Amino acid sequence: MTTILQPDHATMPGVSTPAKSRDARRVRGLSDRAIAWLFVAPTIALLLAINIFPLIWMIRLSFTNLNLSMSYLPLRFVGLDNFRDILTDEDVWVRLQTTAQFVISSVVLQVVVGFGLALLINRQFRGHSFWTTIILLPMMLSPAVVGNFWTLLLQPQIGPFNHLISLFTGVPPSSFSMTGQVALAPWTIVLVDTWMWAPYVMLICLAGLRSIPDYIYEAAEVDRASAWRQFWSITLPMTVPFLMLAVLFRAIENFKMFDMVNLLTSGGPGSTTELVSISLKRAAFEKWRTGYSSALAIILFVTVFGAANIYVKTLNKVKQR
Amino acid sequence: MSGSVVAKGGAARWFRRGPWEAAAMTLIGGGIIMLVQPWSIDLYSYSFVTILAGTVGFVIVSHFPE
Numbered sequence: 001m002t003t004i005l006q007p008d009h010a011t012m013p014g015v016s017t018p019a020k021s022r023d024a025r026r027v028r029g030l031s032d033r034a035i036a037w038l039f040v041a042p043t044i045a046l047l048l049a050i051n052i053f054p055l056i057w058m059i060r061l062s063f064t065n066l067n068l069s070m071s072y073l074p075l076r077f078v079g080l081d082n083f084r085d086i087l088t089d090e091d092v093w094v095r096l097q098t099t100a101q102f103v104i105s106s107v108v109l110q111v112v113v114g115f116g117l118a119l120l121i122n123r124q125f126r127g128h129s130f131w132t133t134i135i136l137l138p139m140m141l142s143p144a145v146v147g148n149f150w151t152l153l154l155q156p157q158i159g160p161f162n163h164l165i166s167l168f169t170g171v172p173p174s175s176f177s178m179t180g181q182v183a184l185a186p187w188t189i190v191l192v193d194t195w196m197w198a199p200y201v202m203l204i205c206l207a208g209l210r211s212i213p214d215y216i217y218e219a220a221e222v223d224r225a226s227a228w229r230q231f232w233s234i235t236l237p238m239t240v241p242f243l244m245l246a247v248l249f250r251a252i253e254n255f256k257m258f259d260m261v262n263l264l265t266s267g268g269p270g271s272t273t274e275l276v277s278i279s280l281k282r283a284a285f286e287k288w289r290t291g292y293s294s295a296l297a298i299i300l301f302v303t304v305f306g307a308a309n310i311y312v313k314t315l316n317k318v319k320q321r
Numbered sequence: 322m323s324g325s326v327v328a329k330g331g332a333a334r335w336f337r338r339g340p341w342e343a344a345a346m347t348l349i350g351g352g353i354i355m356l357v358q359p360w361s362i363d364l365y366s367y368s369f370v371t372i373l374a375g376t377v378g379f380v381i382v383s384h385f386p387e
Contacts, residue, residue, distance in 0.1 A: 099357070302372055302376055313346065
């Protein structure tokens with residue numbers, strides 16, 4: 001550090017020794033705290049520029065009538081009108097209910113499948129590592145890749161999924177469309193989301209299962225407790241905090257879900273799978289109602305922030321175990 | 322002297338983090354349920370205020386002593 005900050009004239013011939021030592025003292029004079037700030041400052045500046053500033057700007061816009069398709073109109077302060085419009089709009093209310101239905105169904109399925117997989121993977125068997133890697137693969141893919149991949153799989157004419165269903169049910173493969181029918185489209189999204197994120201729940205549950213000491217099971221064996229009894233009295237209660245963690249995390253993530261649904265159904269057919277994030281995108285980038293969409297974004301942000309507080313609190317409780 | 326000790330003890334008794342955090346979390350949870358429930362639009366209309374109150378409350382009470 002000292003060598004880098006050494007001024008050029010210090011190495012020049014003819015520059016006096018006291019000047020050299022003064023410069024060295026100045027560099028050495030930086031306290032640890034100052035040096036720490038020096039290193040952290042660029043990150044803080046970047047965070048302020050790309051996170052905090054847009055947030056403050058969005059809060060400001062949510063109190064205005066800004067519509068980007070009519071940006072020539074003067075910007076007018078409308079107070080809480082945008083919030084009032086959203087919180088009395090039945091369409092937004094219905095989208096939030098659709099989002100809640102999606103969140104509940106997918107989280108329940110993910111927890112059941114993830115916990116089941118964790119119980120299986122927790123046993124030692126031949127090819128254990130190989131199967132663990134295979135199960136974890138979907139989680140490592142990008143939601144955009146998963147969306148495109150499943151769009152192809154679910155194609156009524158060429159997709160293998162319909163042919164597989166046809167093989168078991170006898171229904172012609174091109175007679176139904178998983179993403180195009182009102183009754184099937186919501187379940188398709190739940191299915192794909194579960195396929196992608198159940199491995200994540202499995203990982204959290206596995207951490208919970210591995211944290212249970214063996215001596216508890218040994219004591220249960222001595223007491224002649226059946227495997228079923230051991231599951232209900234030891235495994236499940238001791239994994240509950242981890243399950244809660246998985247539920248909260250997946251619920252928050254699914255509440256914000258956009259990319260995969262946008263690729264699979266774009267909110268259709270009609271508005272059957274239109275989650276609130278899709279409504280937000282439509283208000284902001286199709287209707288260009290910037291003020292209104294900023295207010296909706298703030299409502300979602302506060303909701304997620306509130307839920308995240310509960311999540312962090314639960315996480316700390318699990319850590320203290 | 323003893324008065325200030327009593328007052329400090331009283332404040333410490335009231336401003337404990339645990340129960341206040343639980344109350345704030347209940348408010349947040351209740352607000353989220355109000356936001357997505359399908360029965361009453363009035364509950365939906367007041368959901369955001371409830372979540373906001375819970376969240377701001379949580380941020381404040383998380384600075385209370387244990």
